[in-house]
Amino acid sequence: MNESRNSQRDAYDLILEAIDQGVYRPGDRLVESELAERFGMSRTPIREALQRLETQSLLARDGRSLIVASLDHNQLSELYLVRAELEGLAARLAARHATEEEIQVLQEMVAEDDALVDDPQALSRA
DSSP: HHHOOOOOOOHOOOHHHHHHHHHHOOOOOOOHHHHHHHHHHHHHHHHHHHHHHHHHSSSEETTEEEEEOOHHHHHHHHHHHHHHHHHHHHHHHHHHHHHHHHHHHHHHHHHHHHHHOHHHHHHHHH
16 A cells, blocks of 8 residues: 555544544534644545545535544444444455464463552553
């Protein structure tokens, strides 16, 4: 994947994450130049990410501005179902293509977590 496609994907992921975390709430106006400055990238990948979010109905037009759309319960449910499927697919693909070193690191992480289960104080510090 070339750098331009990575930037576009990164911009999309960053904006979507900010919306998901409540940094941008329904009705908030998203300004291309402000997003570019916030995320430290040019306006082109931001513009492409905004267009993608608009086609997915996560952003809506308010005159010439783009705002975070208000989603109803059904839209939110559908969004989370799609997200769960995509994340599951990503996990399966990552597992299928994992190197021995990556598998070893994951096994060590699981062992560390297992060791914390019987120690609530250590678990709260982790």
